[in-house]
Each structure stands twice: as C-alpha cells, then as structure tokens.
Amino acid sequence: xxxTIFDIKEFSIHDGPGGRTTVFLKGCPLRCKWCHNPExxxxxxxxxxKHNLCVGCKICEKxxxxxxxxxxxxxxxxxxxxxxxxxxxxxxxKLLAEKLxxxxxxxxxxxxxxxxxxxxxxxxxDFVCDLLDxxxxxxxxxxxxxxxxxxTYKRVISKFDYVMQDIKLADENEHIKYTGVSNRKIINNxxxxxxxxxxxxxxxxxxxxITDTEENIKAISEITNGHKxxxxxxxxxxxxxxxxLGMKYKL
Amino acid sequence: MDKNLYxxxxxxxxxKYRKEIEITFYQDxxxxxxxxxxxxxxxxxxxxxxxxxxxxCFLRTTSNIPDIFTEExxxxxxxxxxxxxxxxxxxxSPNFEDTIKEGLLAKYETADEYGKRCIDAILxxxxxxxxxxxxxxxxxxxxxxERVPRYGATNFREALQFFRIIHFSLWxxxxxxxxCGRFDKYMYPYLKADMDKGIxxxxxxxxxxxxxxxxxxxxSDLYVGVQQGDNxxxxxxxGMDENGNEVFNLLSKLCLKASENLLMxxxxxNLRVNKNTPLEVYELGTRLTKAGLGFPQYSNDDVVVDGLLxxxxxxxxxxxxxxxxxxxxxxxxxxxxxxxxxxxxxxKVVDKCLHNDxxxxxxxxxxxxxxxxxxxxxADIICSSIKDLWFVPSPFMNVMMDCNIYEGGKYNNFGIxxxxxxxxxxxxxxxxxxxxxxxxxxxRDLIEAVDSDFEKHSEILPLLRYEAPKMGNDDDGxxxxxxxxxxxxxxxxxxxxxxxxxxxxxxTGSAMYYLWxxxxxxxxxxxxxxxxxxxxxxxxxxxxxxxxxxxxxxSFTKPDFSGAINGGPLTLEFASSMFEDDDSINKVATLVxxxxxxxxxxxxLNAVNTELMKDAQAHPENHRQLVVRIWGWSAxxxxxxxxxxxxxMMRQQYQV
Numbered sequence: 001x002x003x004t005i006f007d008i009k010e011f012s013i014h015d016g017p018g019g020r021t022t023v024f025l026k027g028c029p030l031r032c033k034w035c036h037n038p039e040x041x042x043x044x045x046x047x048x049x050k051h052n053l054c055v056g057c058k059i060c061e062k063x064x065x066x067x068x069x070x071x072x073x074x075x076x077x078x079x080x081x082x083x084x085x086x087x088x089x090x091x092x093x094k095l096l097a098e099k100l101x102x103x104x105x106x107x108x109x110x111x112x113x114x115x116x117x118x119x120x121x122x123x124x125x126d127f128v129c130d131l132l133d134x135x136x137x138x139x140x141x142x143x144x145x146x147x148x149x150x151x152t153y154k155r156v157i158s159k160f161d162y163v164m165q166d167i168k169l170a171d172e173n174e175h176i177k178y179t180g181v182s183n184r185k186i187i188n189n190x191x192x193x194x195x196x197x198x199x200x201x202x203x204x205x206x207x208x209x210i211t212d213t214e215e216n217i218k219a220i221s222e223i224t225n226g227h228k229x230x231x232x233x234x235x236x237x238x239x240x241x242x243x244x245l246g247m248k249y250k251l
Numbered sequence: 252m253d254k255n256l257y258x259x260x261x262x263x264x265x266x267k268y269r270k271e272i273e274i275t276f277y278q279d280x281x282x283x284x285x286x287x288x289x290x291x292x293x294x295x296x297x298x299x300x301x302x303x304x305x306x307x308c309f310l311r312t313t314s315n316i317p318d319i320f321t322e323e324x325x326x327x328x329x330x331x332x333x334x335x336x337x338x339x340x341x342x343x344s345p346n347f348e349d350t351i352k353e354g355l356l357a358k359y360e361t362a363d364e365y366g367k368r369c370i371d372a373i374l375x376x377x378x379x380x381x382x383x384x385x386x387x388x389x390x391x392x393x394x395x396x397e398r399v400p401r402y403g404a405t406n407f408r409e410a411l412q413f414f415r416i417i418h419f420s421l422w423x424x425x426x427x428x429x430x431c432g433r434f435d436k437y438m439y440p441y442l443k444a445d446m447d448k449g450i451x452x453x454x455x456x457x458x459x460x461x462x463x464x465x466x467x468x469x470x471s472d473l474y475v476g477v478q479q480g481d482n483x484x485x486x487x488x489x490g491m492d493e494n495g496n497e498v499f500n501l502l503s504k505l506c507l508k509a510s511e512n513l514l515m516x517x518x519x520x521n522l523r524v525n526k527n528t529p530l531e532v533y534e535l536g537t538r539l540t541k542a543g544l545g546f547p548q549y550s551n552d553d554v555v556v557d558g559l560l561x562x563x564x565x566x567x568x569x570x571x572x573x574x575x576x577x578x579x580x581x582x583x584x585x586x587x588x589x590x591x592x593x594x595x596x597x598x599k600v601v602d603k604c605l606h607n608d609x610x611x612x613x614x615x616x617x618x619x620x621x622x623x624x625x626x627x628x629x630a631d632i633i634c635s636s637i638k639d640l641w642f643v644p645s646p647f648m649n650v651m652m653d654c655n656i657y658e659g660g661k662y663n664n665f666g667i668x669x670x671x672x673x674x675x676x677x678x679x680x681x682x683x684x685x686x687x688x689x690x691x692x693x694x695r696d697l698i699e700a701v702d703s704d705f706e707k708h709s710e711i712l713p714l715l716r717y718e719a720p721k722m723g724n725d726d727d728g729x730x731x732x733x734x735x736x737x738x739x740x741x742x743x744x745x746x747x748x749x750x751x752x753x754x755x756x757x758x759t760g761s762a763m764y765y766l767w768x769x770x771x772x773x774x775x776x777x778x779x780x781x782x783x784x785x786x787x788x789x790x791x792x793x794x795x796x797x798x799x800x801x802x803x804x805x806s807f808t809k810p811d812f813s814g815a816i817n818g819g820p821l822t823l824e825f826a827s828s829m830f831e832d833d834d835s836i837n838k839v840a841t842l843v844x845x846x847x848x849x850x851x852x853x854x855x856l857n858a859v860n861t862e863l864m865k866d867a868q869a870h871p872e873n874h875r876q877l878v879v880r881i882w883g884w885s886a887x888x889x890x891x892x893x894x895x896x897x898x899x900m901m902r903q904q905y906q907v
Contacts, residue, residue: 008798009799010798010799010800010801010802011799011800011801011842011905012907013829013834013835013838013907014835014907018841019801019838019841019845021799021801059709077713077714077718078710078713079713080705080712080716082713082716082717082794082796102725103802103805105845105849106801106804106805106845109841109842109844109845109848110838110841110842110845111841112838
C-alpha cells in the first residue's frame with residue numbers, strides 16, 4: 001500500500017522513549033497557525049527552495065524531460081548548490097518497513113523505536129496500519145492531533161505501543177479559530193484513550209498568548225485529569241520553513 | 252578552584268612574567284651536549300613564580316626555546332637524515348607512574364650522565380621554587396616541594412605537583428605533544444589513600460583537581476602545533492588495565508567533572524570504553540560533551556586491543572594503550588612508535604586511477620584492481636621516503652621512558668594516516684553506478700567534468716553531488732568501497748619493515764591533511780568541487796546529504812579495523828540543543844554506547860552551535876572562550892585561521 005511521507009528523521013530524541021526514527025506523514029486536516037511543519041499540511045508533493053543558497057543562475061528553469069519534475073515547473077535535479085528538494089514522497093509500506101527494520105539493532109541499543117508523526121497520521125490510517133503490521137518487533141509510537149472519527153482512531157491507536165496525544169485548546173471556538181477545526185472529535189477520542197489502557201502522554205504546545213493562557217491550561221488540566229502531560233515550548237524557528245515553500249507564516 | 256586565579260589565567264595576566272632567553276652553543280658540542288646544556292640554562296633562567304591561591308605551581312617564564320642548531324646545521328642534518336616534523340621527540344607516553352612513585356633521585360641511579368644533569372637542573376629549580384614559597388609564607392607549597400620531585404609522592408597533592416614538574420620539564424626540554432597517559436590509573440591510589448584518611452571529600456578533591464587542570468592552560472599558548480590548541484596534552488581515562496579489569500574510578504569521574512567546570516581546552520580528555528562499560532560512564536562523558544569542549548573522545552578497547560594484538564603488540568601492552576596527541580594509539584613507557592609519520596590520500600589514489608586507468612578498464616572490478624595497485628604504489632612511495640630517521644636527543648625524555656629512546660623502544664612502528672576516505676569511497680561508488688552500471692556518464696565525460704571542475708558537463712554535478720550513493724547513509728554502494736579502501740590500505744603496509752625495525756600501521760585519521768591533501772587534487776567524481784576540503788578524520792563528505800546518526804554509525808562501523816588501528820575517529824557534530832536535559836543526555840549516551848557495541852573503534856562527538864560560531868567570526872572579542880574540536884584537539888575558535896573555522900561550520904550537523 002502506498003502512502004505519502006515528507007521526512008524520515010533518525011535519532012529524534014523528543015518523539016517518545018529512547019532514540020527514535022520519526023516518519024512524517026504528509027497531509028493534515030488542521031491548520032494550526034503556529035504549525036512548524038508546514039510541508040506536512042497538504043498531501044501533494046511540494047518543492048522546497050533554500051533561498052539563501054540560490055545564486056540566481058536559473059539553471060533549474062531551463063527545462064528538462066524528467067516526468068517527476070513536471071508538476072513543479074523547474075528541474076529538481078539541476079541545482080548545483082542543492083537548493084531544491086521535493087517534500088513529499090509516495091512510498092510503498094513494504095519498502096518503508098524494510099528501511100525501518102534495517103535499524104532494528106539501533107532501536108534496541110538506544111531503547112527506542114519508530115514514531116509516526118506528521119502532518120496527521122490518521123489521514124493515512126490504512127497506510128499506517130499496514131506499515132505497522134510489517135514492522136519487525138520494533139517499539140512504536142504515534143503523535144496525533146486525534147482529529148478523526150472514533151472507528152479510525154481506535155483502529156490506529158490499538159496498533160501502537162505508545163501514544164503522544166496533542167491537546168491544543170480546550171475551548172471549541174478558540175480551537176476553530178486557531179486550528180480551523182472543532183475539537184469535539186478530538187475530545188471524544190481522548191475520552192476513549194483515557195480508558196483504553198494504552199500507555200500515553202498528553203502534549204500541549206505552549207503558544208504564547210494562544211494556548212499558554214491560564215484559562216486554557218486550566219481547562220486542559222480538567223481534560224487531562226492528572227495524567228502525564230508534556231508542555232512543549234514554542235519553537236522560535238517555527239516559521240523558517242514557510243519561505244522555502246513560498247508560504248506565509250501567520251504568527 | 253579559586254575564581255580569581257581562574258580569571259587571572261584566563262586574562263593571561265601571568266604572561267607579564269615571561270621573558271626571552273638567549274643561549275650560545277659552541278660548535279664542538281655534540282647534539283646531546285647542546286640539549287643538556289640548553290635544558291640546564293632554561294631551568295636556570297626560569298624565575299620561580301607562585302600565583303596567589305594556586306595550589307599547583309610551576310609557571311613558564313621563558314617564552315622561547317633557542318634552537319640548538321643553526322639553519323646551516325639543520326640543512327646539513329636534513330640532507331643526511333629523515334627529520335619528522337620539528338625533529339624533537341613527540342607523541343610519547345612517558346612513565347609518570349613510577350617516577351611519581353619513586354622520585355627523581357631514584358631515576359638518578361639508572362640515568363646516563365646527561366639524564367643526571369637534567370635531574371640536577373630540575374631539582375635545583377624546584378628548590379628555588381621551595382625557597383620562593385617559604386618567602387611568600389606558602390608553607391603548604393614548600394612542604395610539598397620538600398618531598399617532590401626529589402622523592403616519591405606520599406599523597407595526592409604531592410603526586411599532582413610532581414606530575415606538573417615533570418610535564419613542565421618535558422616541554423622545557425623542547426619535546427612536544429607531551430601526553431599524560433592513563434592518568435586515573437596511576438594517580439588514583441594517591442587520592443584513594445588520602446580519602447581513606449579523611450583528607451579529602453569528593454568536593455575538595457575536585458577543587459584541587461581543577462587547580463591542577465588549570466596548570467595545563469598556563470603555558471599552553473607557547474606549545475603551538477599546526478594551529479593554536481594543537482598541543483597534544485591528551486589524558487586517558489577509564490578502560491581496562493593490563494589484566495583486563497576495569498580502571499574507571501572516582502578520579503576518572505572527578506576528571507570529567509573538573510574539565511566540565513573549567514571549560515578550558517586542556518587537558519584533552521580521552522575516555523576508554525568497552526563492552527563492559529556501564530551506561531553511567533557514557534552519561535558522564537556526554538555531560539562533558541555538552542560543555543562543548545570537543546571531548547571526551549571515545550576509544551573502544553575491544554577493537555583497539557584486538558587490533559594491536561594482531562599488529563604484534565604484547566597483550567599487557569595492548570591493554571595498556573594510551574592516546575597520543577590526537578587519536579593515535581601508543582604504548583606507555585616502552586612504546587617509541589612514530590604514530591603520525593605520513594599520510595595516504597584516498598582521493599588522490601582514485602584521481603590517479605581515474606586519469607591513468609579508467610579508459611582501459613572494461614569492468615568496475617578491473618578498475619578496483621587498479622585502485623588497489625595504486626594504493627600499493629603510494630604505500631611504496633610513502634614508506635620508502637622514510638629512512639634514516641633521526642631525532643634530536645632528549646636526555647630528560649630518555650629518563651622518563653623505560654627504554655633507551657635513542658635506540659628505539661619496545662615498539663618502533665610508524666603510523667600512516669588515511670585521508671578522505673568518504674571522498675574516495677563516494678567517488679568510486681559514483682564511477683561504479685554511473686559509468687559501469689547505469690552507463691549514463693561516459694568515461695571521457697566524467698574525466699572532462701572533473702578536469703574542468705564541472706565547467707564542462709555541468710549537468711552531472713548535482714547528480715554526483717546530491718543524488719549519488721554516499722558513505723554515511725548505510726548504503727553498501729558507497730560503504731563497501733570504504734571497506735575495500737581501508738583493507739587495501741592496511742594490506743599495502745603489511746610485511747613492510749621500517750628503518751627502525753618496526754612495522755607500518757594504517758590509520759583512519761586525517762590530521763590537517765583534510766585540507767592539505769584536498770588541495771593536491773582538483774575536483775573529484777563524487778561531485779566535490781576543486782578547493783573543497785575533505786571530511787575530517789573518519790567522517791562523511793561535507794556536502795553529502797546524510798540521513799542521520801543511525802545510518803552514519805552503521806556505515807562507519809562496517810570496515811574491519813583490525814588491520815587499520817593507528818587511530819582516527821568517526822567525527823559527529825551534534826547541535827548543542829541535543830543535550831538540553833537529563834533525558835537527552837541519557838539518549839545521546841545510549842547512541843555512543845551503540846557505536847561501541849557495534850564495533851566502532853573511535854568516536855569524536857561534538858556539541859556545536861553554528862550561530863555562535865558565525866557570531867564569533869564577526870565579533871571575536873565576545874567569544875574568546877568558544878571552543879571547537881578541530882581534528883584531534885580542541886581550540887579556541889577565535890584563535891584559529893579562517894579555513895579551519897569554516898571547516899567546522901561546514902561539517903554534517905545533526906539537530907533535535
């Protein structure tokens with residue numbers, strides 16, 4: 001089965017227990033204004049350009065015969081300075097599982113495993129489940145917004161050893177305002193997660209003036225109800241990828 | 252440690268005591284007479300200075316060491332002999348252990364007449380220090396000097412002061428890259444005895460140790476190598492002893508801590524580890540890495556000892572290995588290896604074959620055979636160029652070794668570095684893939700492209716540079732070429748005897764050749780442009796798109812190091828943000844342990860901050876204490892030439 005990913009990061013140390021390889025799935029139903037992985041928002045491949053390395057030689061605009069370059073209007077193989085990369089690769093679950101399984105020993109040494117992140121992994125739930133079935137006894141973790149229907153949520157979560165469940169904003173209207181979607185499905189899924197017996201942690205992004213308000217933190221604590229919660233400091237470099245994608249950062 | 256003393260040294264206030272010295276040598280004096288005479292004169296002209304609140308004294312007050320030979324005399328010597336670097340003994344691991352235990356008077360018994368004169372000169376200088384201490388009312392120092400260096404040390408402080416005097420004297424003699432050997436192994440008994448008596452707590456012992464560590468930084472600006480900081484004051488901690496038992500002890504731990512607290516570039520810490528080393532030791536090491544000093548450097552006993560055994564070292568000696576100035580494995584007390592006598596450039600070998608052989612090779616296998624032959628030819632050239640090796644006689648160093656250093660030691664092997672392995676391997680991988688397998692680049696086009704620095708056939712540059720297989724990505728297409736290159740290199744040295752009766756050892760270090768050798772060739776088939784440097788030591792090419800630390804470790808543990816054990820670490824740069832809390836430190840420690848458990852031989856892990864380095868280039872005055880690791884030593888960033896600064900910033904760096 002095919003899925004779309006935008007990155008594989010080795011030895012990520014903030015994405016679950018031990019040393020992990022994080023697979024980032026492309027596509028997300030949320031539009032959080034603070035998102036620091038904007039290349040994870042839409043599912044289609046996108047070109048990313050390192051403007052600081054570009055010398056304006058325009059070699060990439062000369063035209064080529066590569067079918068893979070067609071959607072972008074530039075030749076992605078041509079830049080002598082390595083400015084151009086494509087974010088978004090369609091990959092077969094079997095091939096991806098083989099790649100990840102190759103590092104099994106490293107996961108054992110570092111007491112880690114594989115983390116599925118995004119984007120929103122739930123958007124490619126069949127692919128995620130298929131991938132996990134093909135992993136060779138490796139510890140698995142997921143980072144999710146929880147924004148999906150109950151059936152999908154249960155089906156995906158039950159595959160994982162460890163869950164990192166986001167809670168961004170407790171108030172529904174605020175949630176709609178800053179992420180573009182209601183949090184009803186999310187809260188519903190969280191209620192199930194709390195009773196599921198899964199090992200999990202809540203994660204709250206601390207966005208100044210938006211999620212880190214006293215009111216929101218208090219409301220969130222009513223949902224988390226004393227369960228282990230990590231508060232993630234806002235990444236000041238979060239906006240840096242927007243320019244590479246030709247997008248504007250909204251914070 | 253005393254804060255004022257620390258600031259005083261940091262501000263270089265003690266430099267005011269320094270003065271130039273002139274010494275006249277008579278033509279009829281033999282080299283050893285001149286060296287002995289110079290040492291006596293140097294000791295005499297040293298003025299005892301005891302800094303306020305310092306516990307470990309001896310400060311260099313002569314800023315120069317007059318050469319014993321005129322330029323013409325040097326020219327004459329060089330016409331007859333092979334002179335290694337500066338001509339003085341370097342990279343030896345002297346017998347601190349027995350000397351500190353027995354005292355210099357005991358050494359007097361076995362020393363030759365020149366050695367005796369050196370001992371006399373040192374005793375005279377230390378007596379003058381003792382008088383100065385008394386004059387200043389520093390009875391603590393006077394009483395230490397009452398005992399050492401004349402007699403053996405009876406406690407930890409005496410032992411540290413004794414070490415300082417020996418080390419100071421070795422530098423004063425003109426030897427360089429004076430290493431410290433297995434410090435925690437021979438010093439711990441003194442600390443333990445004192446702690447058993449209740450003289451020190453861990454805290455007060457640490458304080459004294461910091462004072463002692465500071466002493467390495469008082470004169471180190473006078474010990475210039477290729478760049479400031481390249482001074483070889485390397486200290487070895489941990490590992491197994493001669494009987495295979497673990498050495499790591501409380502003193503090892505305190506040394507790591509002292510270094511972390513001091514934030515100075517000396518002594519440079521090497522941590523020996525093996526499959527029995529617990530994770531806690533790696534965590535302590537990682538805490539020091541976090542400090543950003545570019546050490547500890549890790550060496551894996553399991554691989555190193557095995558390799559040394561295969562090269563013919565005795566088991567006890569192999570287990571007792573120490574580290575030379577950078578990363579070369581040397582044997583304390585009895586080893587007289589010259590661990591950095593030459594270097595072979597892998598990219599140069601590939602470049603020669605590209606031009607001389609590629610068009611004639613119908614298969615890649617034929618081409619590889621040419622590469623192997625060329626490595627042999629290079630080895631011939633390097634090895635045959637080193638004959639009639641001669642060192643300036645060093646009578647005090649001779650006292651400090653358990654062998655007659657003039658005749659050679661128990662081991663007299665020559666180490667040859669291997670430079671640019673990733674550039675070489677990646678070039679071969681590109682040739683295999685595009686010229687032979689895919690046939691998308693013709694032999695002639697590739698040669699034209701390389702010769703024109705990719706002005707011609709420029710369209711293949713991005714392909715070679717960013718899409719071809721690269722060593723460091725756990726891609727056998729490239730990694731197997733590195734395995735082959737290293738094996739061919741070690742095979743090419745097998746069976747050769749050097750001019751001192753020893754053998755040649757192949758290594759994975761680069762020293763400064765990552766710049767020098769890169770300038771010897773133009774562009775290379777891996778897409779490296781003319782003028783671009785190689786990776787330092789045993790590491791990926793600078794511009795390769797590398798997947799991450801797991802892949803790098805897997806790639807760089809594939810070669811067989813048993814025939815290539817001269818030293819030279821895999822070098823990894825982690826962003827300093829990778830070390831922010833205990834959990835991160837634990838994870839990085841497991842990664843280091845993973846490297847060792849997977850059979851890596853040596854690892855240099857650095858915490859780097861590119862933003863700070865950029866700012867330091869613009870505003871050096873604000874960053875005088877920013878430290879970076881260069882190739883086997885750490886330096887203050889602002890004291891380096893720009894090409895060395897730039898290289899550090901260009902290395903592969905792994906982020907959170």
